[in-house]
Amino acid sequence: xxxxxxxxxxxxxxxxxxxxxSVSLVLRGVAxxxxxxxxxxxxxxxxxxxxxxxxxxxxxxxxxxxxxxxxVLRDAFRAELAEEVQVAADERGYSVALxxxxxxxxxxxVVETLLDLRCEALLLLSPELRxxxxxxxxxxxxxxxxxxxxxxxxFDVVRVADDxxxxxxxxxxxxxxxRDLVHVDGAGAPMAADxxxxxxxxxxxxxxxxxRVLRGGYDEAAGAAAARALxxxxxxxxxxxxxxxxxxxxxxxxxxxxxxxxxxxxxxVGYDDSGLAGLAHVDLTTVSQEAAAQAARAVEAxxxxxxxxRSEPREVVLPPRLVVRGTTGPPRQAxxxx
Amino acid sequence: xxxxxxxxxxxxxxxxxxxxxSVSLVLRGVAxxxxxxxxxxxxxxxxxxxxxxxxxxxxxxxxxxxxxxxxVLRDAFRAELAEEVQVAADERGYSVALxxxxxxxxxxxVVETLLDLRCEALLLLSPELRxxxxxxxxxxxxxxxxxxxxxxxxFDVVRVADDxxxxxxxxxxxxxxxRDLVHVDGAGAPMAADxxxxxxxxxxxxxxxxxRVLRGGYDEAAGAAAARALxxxxxxxxxxxxxxxxxxxxxxxxxxxxxxxxxxxxxxVGYDDSGLAGLAHVDLTTVSQEAAAQAARAVEAxxxxxxxxRSEPREVVLPPRLVVRGTTGPPRQAxxxx
DNA sequence: GCGTGGCTTTAAAGCGCTTTAAACACGAGT
DNA sequence: ACTCGTGTTTAAAGCGCTTTAAAGCCACGC
Numbered sequence: 001x002x003x004x005x006x007x008x009x010x011x012x013x014x015x016x017x018x019x020x021x022s023v024s025l026v027l028r029g030v031a032x033x034x035x036x037x038x039x040x041x042x043x044x045x046x047x048x049x050x051x052x053x054x055x056x057x058x059x060x061x062x063x064x065x066x067x068x069x070x071x072v073l074r075d076a077f078r079a080e081l082a083e084e085v086q087v088a089a090d091e092r093g094y095s096v097a098l099x100x101x102x103x104x105x106x107x108x109x110v111v112e113t114l115l116d117l118r119c120e121a122l123l124l125l126s127p128e129l130r131x132x133x134x135x136x137x138x139x140x141x142x143x144x145x146x147x148x149x150x151x152x153x154x155f156d157v158v159r160v161a162d163d164x165x166x167x168x169x170x171x172x173x174x175x176x177x178x179r180d181l182v183h184v185d186g187a188g189a190p191m192a193a194d195x196x197x198x199x200x201x202x203x204x205x206x207x208x209x210x211x212r213v214l215r216g217g218y219d220e221a222a223g224a225a226a227a228r229a230l231x232x233x234x235x236x237x238x239x240x241x242x243x244x245x246x247x248x249x250x251x252x253x254x255x256x257x258x259x260x261x262x263x264x265x266x267x268x269v270g271y272d273d274s275g276l277a278g279l280a281h282v283d284l285t286t287v288s289q290e291a292a293a294q295a296a297r298a299v300e301a302x303x304x305x306x307x308x309x310r311s312e313p314r315e316v317v318l319p320p321r322l323v324v325r326g327t328t329g330p331p332r333q334a335x336x337x338x
Numbered sequence: 339x340x341x342x343x344x345x346x347x348x349x350x351x352x353x354x355x356x357x358x359x360s361v362s363l364v365l366r367g368v369a370x371x372x373x374x375x376x377x378x379x380x381x382x383x384x385x386x387x388x389x390x391x392x393x394x395x396x397x398x399x400x401x402x403x404x405x406x407x408x409x410v411l412r413d414a415f416r417a418e419l420a421e422e423v424q425v426a427a428d429e430r431g432y433s434v435a436l437x438x439x440x441x442x443x444x445x446x447x448v449v450e451t452l453l454d455l456r457c458e459a460l461l462l463l464s465p466e467l468r469x470x471x472x473x474x475x476x477x478x479x480x481x482x483x484x485x486x487x488x489x490x491x492x493f494d495v496v497r498v499a500d501d502x503x504x505x506x507x508x509x510x511x512x513x514x515x516x517r518d519l520v521h522v523d524g525a526g527a528p529m530a531a532d533x534x535x536x537x538x539x540x541x542x543x544x545x546x547x548x549x550r551v552l553r554g555g556y557d558e559a560a561g562a563a564a565a566r567a568l569x570x571x572x573x574x575x576x577x578x579x580x581x582x583x584x585x586x587x588x589x590x591x592x593x594x595x596x597x598x599x600x601x602x603x604x605x606x607v608g609y610d611d612s613g614l615a616g617l618a619h620v621d622l623t624t625v626s627q628e629a630a631a632q633a634a635r636a637v638e639a640x641x642x643x644x645x646x647x648r649s650e651p652r653e654v655v656l657p658p659r660l661v662v663r664g665t666t667g668p669p670r671q672a673x674x675x676x
Numbered sequence: 677g678c679g680t681g682g683c684t685t686t687a688a689a690g691c692g693c694t695t696t697a698a699a700c701a702c703g704a705g706t
Numbered sequence: 707a708c709t710c711g712t713g714t715t716t717a718a719a720g721c722g723c724t725t726t727a728a729a730g731c732c733a734c735g736c
Contacts, residue, residue, distance in 0.1 A: 008722055019686045024724060034684060054454045055402070056722035058393045059691045071436075073409075073417035074613055083411050086438045095451065098409075098436035100424045113433065116392045224619045253619045256594050275412060281562045281591045346692055357716045362694060372714060394692035397721045 007048040015044045027052065058118060067302055068119030070099045070110040070127075077245075077274045077289070078125045081146065084295030085123055092303050096123075115141065121302040126190050138313075142305040144298045147289070148190045152313035156301040158294055162191050162271075163198025165287040165320030169241055169269045170202035172285075172322055178239045178267065178331045179208055184216035184226040184251065186243030192218075195243055195271065212237075216247055223250025231258050236266055238331035245270035245277045245286055252282070252327070263329035273323050283326035293318055345386040353382045365390065396456065405434045405640055406457030408448040408465075415582075415612045415627065416463045419484065422633030423461055430641050434461075453479065459640040464528050476651075480643040482636045485627070486528045490651035494639040496632055500529050500609075501536025503625040503658030507579055507607045508540035510623075510660055516577045516605065516669045517546055522554035522564040522589065524581030530556075533581055533609065550575075554585055561588025569596050574604055576669035583608035583615045586622055590665070601667035611661050621664035631656055 009027075013020040018037060025032045026041040027050075033041070044050075058064045067089050071082040082098060089096045097117050099110035107128060114122065121142035127134065131150055137143050138155035145157045166183070173181060183199040186192030196213055203211035214229065216222040223242055227250065230236055242248035248270030255262055262268050270277055270286035277284040297316045304310045347365075351358040356375060363370045364379040365388075371379070382388075396402045405427050409420040420436060427434045435455050437448035445466060452460065459480035465472065469488055475481050476493035483495045504521070511519060521537040524530030534551055541549035552567065554560040561580055565588065568574055580586035586608030593600055600606050608615050608624035615622040635654045642648045 009724095010722080020723075021686055021688095021725080022684085025685095028724090032684065037684080051454070053397075053456070053722050055393055055396045055456050056691090057724075059391075059397050059693090060722075060724040062691075062724095064393070071411075073411065073421050074414070076412070076414075079411035079417060083438050083440045087440060087442055090443070095455075096438075097455075098438060100421050100434075100436060102421045102425060104425055105428070116389070117433075117435075118391075118393050219617075220620075221618045250619055253594075256591075279557075280559050281588055282558075347694095348692080358693075359695080359716055359718095360714085363715095366694090370714070375714080391692055394721090395694075397723090398692075398694040400694095400721075 006053075007050045008053070009050075012041065012044050012048055012050050015048060016040050064118040064120055065094045066117065066119045067094050067096045067299065068099065068111070068114030068117070068122045069096050069125065070101050070107055070114065070122075071125060072101045076276065077272050077291070078147075080275065081125050081291045081295055084292045085299060087292070088296040088299040092299060094299070094303065111137065120306055123298050123302060128190075142302055144301045146294055146298045149194050152315045154313065156298075156305070156313055157315045158298045158301060158318070159191075159316075160289050160294065160318045160320045162194035162320065163201065165271065165289075165322070166195045166198035166241060167202040167205075168320065168322040169271075169285075169287055170199060170206065172324065173239045173241075173267060173269070173328065174206045174208070176267070176328065176330050179210070180237045180331070181208060181211045181239050181241065182230065182237040183211070183213045183241045184223060184243060184247055185213050186247070187215055187217050187222070189218045189243070192243055199241060216243055218244050219246050220250035220253070223247035223252075224254045225250075227251040227254035227258075231255075231260070236260065239267040239269070239328070241269045241271075243271060245272045245274045245284060248284055248286070248327075249276060249282065252284070262327050265332055267328040267331070269328060277323070277325070285325045285328040286323050288321040288323050290318055290321060344391075345388045346391070347388075350379065350382050350386055350388050353386060354378050402456040402458055403432045404455065404457045405432050405637065406437065406449070406452030406455070406460045407434050407463065408437045408439050408445055408452065408460075409463060410439045414614060415610050415629070416485075418613065419463050419629045419633055422630045423637060425630070426634040426637040430637060432637070432641065449475065458644055461636050461640060466528075480640055482639045484632055484636045487532050490653045492651060494636075494643070494651055495653045496636045496639060496656070497529075497654075498627050498632065498656050498658045500532035500658065501539065503609065503627075503660070504533045504536035504579060505540040505543075506658065506660040507609075507623075507625055508537060508544065510662065511577045511579075511605060511607070511666065512544050512546070514605070514666065514668050517548070518575040518669070519546060519549045519577050519579065520552055520568065520575040521549070521579045522552045522561060522581060522585055524585070525553055525555050525560070527556045527581070530581055537579060554581055556582050557584050558588035558591070561585035561590075562592045563588075565589040565592035565596075569593075569598070574598065577605040577607070577666070579607045579609075581609060583610045583612045583622060583624055586624070586665075587614060587620065590620070590622070600665050603670055605666040605669070607666060615661070615663070623663045623666040624661050626659040626661050628656055628659060 009020045009023050013023045022033050023041050026038050069082050069085055072078050086096045097114055097119055099114045101107050101110050123144045126147040135154035143155035145155055147159055149159055185196045214226050216226045242251055248268055251268055270284045273286045273288035277286045347358045347361050351361045360371050361379050364376050407420050407423055410416050424434045435452055435457055437452045439445050439448050461482045464485040473492035481493035483493055485497050523534045552564050554564045580589055586606055589606055608622045611624045611626035615624045
């Protein structure tokens with residue numbers, strides 16, 4: 001019926017001797033067709049190598065079951081999150097369309113592209129957009145903001161309790177005997193404020209009034225700069241909490257080059273538990289952001305709106321998890337570590 | 339005409355008082371409609387906030403102008419390549435659909451998903467698929483293999499001359515006075531053989547028969563292990579060429595911890611010029627794979643097949659480019675750098 | 677014999693856009 | 707006046723699938 005072209009629903013129907021409607025129903029697993037019909041349709045579809053044309057299917061039903069995720073590929077943690085979103089979406093019968101955010105392709109533009117592809121919802125990973133822009137976007141299409149502390153208004157928010165995460169890290173260090181802590185913060189970066197306040201709250205809770213915050217940033221250079229500043233001071237703190245893993249790597253690097261042993265002379269804690277932290281030669285104690293859990297909840301939030309009809313915004317705050325590895329140990333005064 | 343719904347072509351047509359055909363022509367910039375019509379249609383479209391429904395459009399014309407790119411998000415270099423593909427595709431009027439390859443979502447599966455989205459061609463970044471599988475896939479849809487040395491058969495290949503790249507690095511080191519070189523190779527990884535043979539060819543060319551190859555790998559752990567092996571030997575080589583940047587980072591790390599100065603005691607060269615290499619605290623001399631150029635040529639190859647009707651396979655081999663940074667210097671015997 | 681209700685199946689109307697063939701308008705040429 | 711040609715516009719037929727309303731079929735009970 002149809003020479004070299006890819007088989008259509010009609011070809012299968014004709015082959016079996018039923019209508020395209022029946023074939024459509026069978027192939028989508030909808031109730032109705034009898035077991036007999038079902039069997040024959042399935043057999044014919046397989047034999048003809050039929051594969052549904054998603055485009056036509058999308059046009060006909062008004063749904064696409066597509067989730068859009070703009071992603072900054074260069075950012076290891078967000079990339080990991082995107083992966084997990086794909087996995088979680090899969091489990092719920094949704095596909096994800098990834099859009100690369102690059103210097104020449106900013107977030108707005110990628111969002112438009114994804115919407116043109118008919119994504120039904122957008123999952124934004126630590127988006128840079130202003131809350132106003134987020135709310136506006138949320139008015140057009142369901143939006144879930146992941147990993148950013150912002151008031152849910154017209155969109156959902158899924159994040160980790162970063163203040164608590166830093167608190168766990170502080171507890172861990174204090175438990176080891178540390179009393180002299182420094183936090184190299186993330187300056188104005190997203191979530192940096194939470195981590196900073198979590199640090200201050202936790203140290204006060206332990207009565208450590210000497211605990212200080214040093215201005216830092218979210219990359220290796222910021223950590224390295226902070227480490228150099230610390231080395232210039234008369235006496236090193238016994239433990240440093242970085243704002244994220246990349247900053248921690250910068251700190252480690254400078255300490256290493258300066259002959260400062262970790263954790264012998266100073267303990268270092270990162271944040272994110274990105275791929276970097278687990279590398280054997282880094283072996284960084286850090287706080288996990290639970291990428292998989294965040295992704296799963298984010299997809300769930302989107303699906304609730306799309307399939308469940310929820311419309312009031314929701315905020316999901318997950319507990320972080322301290323991952324103890326090799327860069328933390330007893331302080332140099334107390335233990336025998338140095 | 340159409341209450342809350344998004345405006346359709348028909349709404350615009352009705353508003354202007356012409357047929358949908360005219361509107362379609364105007365909006366796509368096809369010749370035919372008069373200047374007058376054109377103007378009024380454009381005005382109406384803007385006023386109504388019309389945005390074409392890509393799905394319907396795709397269904398009607400038989401083209402999608404979509405390029406599929408499976409990408410391993412965790413791999414910095416491939417992620418960068420994917421970004422560049424997006425940029426290059428954009429310039430030629432194509433969009434790219436990214437599909438995340440993860441442990442639970444292997445390359446085959448992602449390829450199927452992308453094909454379901456009606457991608458017209460696939461750009462595979464250092465794919466792991468067997469040549470046979472590649473050829474078979476190439477029979478179904480235009481395929482461009484990027485960054486892998488494989489005979490183009492039923493698909494195109496775009497890659498960098500890795501042997502030459504390593505050769506440039508060797509020349510650079512020899513020019514600095516080095517005579518005692520070691521290459522920590524990539525074992526069985528893609529392109530590793532080329533880098534290895536390039537190393538051997540270049541060192542022979544310079545009469546350095548002592549040049550050795552150590553078995554390594556493509557990650558930090560492999561580099562670290564190789565570095566430890568080197569430290570166990572009675573005398574260190576004066577320069578080490580790693581199979582890629584990640585391996586080089588591992589080498590640097592172990593050297594640093596072992597008190598070996600770079601480049602004072604030993605020079606280190608990476609490969610890829612991934613984001614890692616450029617970081618201030620790493621400052622790694624490396625060989626650039628010219629991601630942007632590779633991406634551009636890959637897109638070009640796909641477009642040639644799709645729009646130009648080319649069908650015979652093509653191989654494009656680009657020249658690599660040495661990027662000299664801070665991890666290479668004169669050898670410890672010769673210069674004063676030790 | 678006929679109406680009933682439960683299964684199955686299907687005809688047909690879209691989904692929103694593209695495209696082709698044909699219609700149309702209008703002044704030039706003969 | 708009539709044919710032609712050029713430049714514009716459009717009716718209508720899809721693209722391949724979904725979905726709804728209606729038709730078919732059949733056993734059952736009155």
